[in-house]
Amino acid sequence: VDLSGExxxxxxxxxxxxxxxAAGLYRAGARxxxxxxxxxxxxxxxxxxxxGDAASCxxxxxxxxxxxxxxxxxxxxxxxxGPVTILVNGAAERPxxxxxxxxxxxxxxxxxxxxxxxFLTSRELFRRLPDDRNAAIVNIGGxxxxxxxxxxxxxxxxxxxxxxxxxxxxxxxxxxxxxxAIVPGAIDSDRRPGQSRPFEMDESLGTCDDVxxxxxxxxxxxxxxxxxxxxxxxxxxxxx
Ligand SMILES: NC(=O)c1ccc[n+]([C@@H]2O[C@H](COP(=O)([O-])OP(=O)(O)OC[C@H]3O[C@@H](n4cnc5c(N)ncnc54)[C@H](OP(=O)(O)O)[C@@H]3O)[C@@H](O)[C@H]2O)c1
Numbered sequence: 001v002d003l004s005g006e007x008x009x010x011x012x013x014x015x016x017x018x019x020x021x022a023a024g025l026y027r028a029g030a031r032x033x034x035x036x037x038x039x040x041x042x043x044x045x046x047x048x049x050x051x052g053d054a055a056s057c058x059x060x061x062x063x064x065x066x067x068x069x070x071x072x073x074x075x076x077x078x079x080x081x082g083p084v085t086i087l088v089n090g091a092a093e094r095p096x097x098x099x100x101x102x103x104x105x106x107x108x109x110x111x112x113x114x115x116x117x118x119f120l121t122s123r124e125l126f127r128r129l130p131d132d133r134n135a136a137i138v139n140i141g142g143x144x145x146x147x148x149x150x151x152x153x154x155x156x157x158x159x160x161x162x163x164x165x166x167x168x169x170x171x172x173x174x175x176x177x178x179x180x181a182i183v184p185g186a187i188d189s190d191r192r193p194g195q196s197r198p199f200e201m202d203e204s205l206g207t208c209d210d211v212x213x214x215x216x217x218x219x220x221x222x223x224x225x226x227x228x229x230x231x232x233x234x235x236x237x238x239x240x
Contacts, residue, residue, distance in 0.1 A: 001220045004029035007081040008219070009073070011035040011064050011121060012090035014042040016189035017140065019049060020208035021088050024216045026050050026057065031081040033058040035073070035091065037113075064091045064117030074124040085133055086219045087125050089118040089162070090140040096151040107154045114158035115165065122169055126177065134176055136219045139166050140211075141183035141230060146238050163230050170228030178227040180218045184211045185234025206235055 008025045012018035014036030026032045032050065034057070036043045043059045050057045058080060062069035077084055093113050097106060122137055129135050142159035144152050162181060169179035188205040214233050218226070232238050 001028045001216050001222075003086070003219065003221070006030040006085045006219075006221060007033075007077065007083060008086035008088065009033045009035060009077060009084050009121065010088040010090060011117060012092060012140070013088070014039060014046045014059070017184060017187060017208045017211050018088070018090040019046045020212035021090065021215045022046065023050055024209070024212040025086060025088075025219060026052060028216060028219075030086060030219075031056045033060060033073075033077045033081070035060050035062060035064065037061060037063055037091065063113070064089075064121060065112030067120055070117075070120040070124060074121075074128055078128060083128050083130055083133065084125050085129070085135045085221070087121055087135070087137045088140065088215060088219075089121060089137070091117050092140070092142070092155075094142070094152065094155045098151050099153045102153060110154035111158045111161075114155070115161045118162055118165055122165070122179070126169075126173065129177065134221055134224060135173075135178070136221070137166075137169055137173075137177065137179040138215050138218050139163075139179070139181045140215075141181045143183055143185055143232075143234060143238060146183065146232070146240070166230065167228050174227070178218070178224065180227060181230040182211060182214050182218065183230060183232045183234065183238070185232065185237040187211060204235060206233060 008030040010022040013022040013034035047059045139162050145159035148156050166179045166181040
């Protein structure tokens with residue numbers, strides 16, 4: 001996949017799966033902006049991992065659910081690299097909390113990050129894409145939306161909404177802007193203190209690079225006919 005001339009934003013790109021995606025896009029020739037929310041050290045390490053210079057890599061900390069942060073992000077990226085042609089919406093919060101104890105604040109935080117964030121970033125891409133360019137949006141889904149379990153109603157609802165948003169974006173962008181969703185299965189990734197794993201460690205796990213490889217394929221500007229799809233990268237854990 002040759003992404004030279006492409007400009008990518010990867011939200012949630014400062015760690016784990018998002019970082020592997022950003023690195024894959026960067027190695028393929030795209031200029032890349034990584035977005036995290038608050039962890040400056042993780043963002044700096046991610047930029048070091050990419051190994052580029054300021055002419056090819058950017059890092060930003062912001063809340064993707066904040067319209068007043070997302071609009072200037074696209075302005076800065078456009079001013080530095082040019083218009084965004086690849087958008088990966090990977091930012092997510094996935095706390096576990098029993099449904100009857102779920103606060104409105106917790107619900108809103110998760111929905112704002114996963115679903116509202118993808119709406120705001122995608123809308124900026126749609127508004128700013130020059131008429132003579134194609135673009136790809138890749139939304140990172142969650143297996144829990146397809147195989148629901150307990151204590152994650154907000155995540156399940158938001159990730160299910162992301163599948164619907166993906167289809168809506170594919171319809172809106174037909175012929176010019178592709179939108180697809182990639183759903184990772186159980187991926188071997190670092191968890192923060194207190195962050196639980198929704199799967200057993202003895203299950204066979206995928207890697208962040210497994211997900212990144214699929215995102216790369218869906219970002220290929222030469223591949224313009226696949227859109228509106230949800231693809232599971234889960235080693236057969238879920239077969240729609
Ligand atoms: N890991 C798995 O097994 C698995 C399985 C299925 C689906 N997924 C999906 O894959 C994606 C990546 O998962 P992961 O485990 O690799 O991620 P992760 O380690 O939990 O990292 C989350 C990333 O999102 C950023 N982020 C969180 N809230 C944000 C916000 N409001 N605005 C901007 N950035 C925000 C974080 O930045 P800070 O660090 O600065 O907060 C970080 O870069 C997620 O969408 C997740 O739902 C993962």
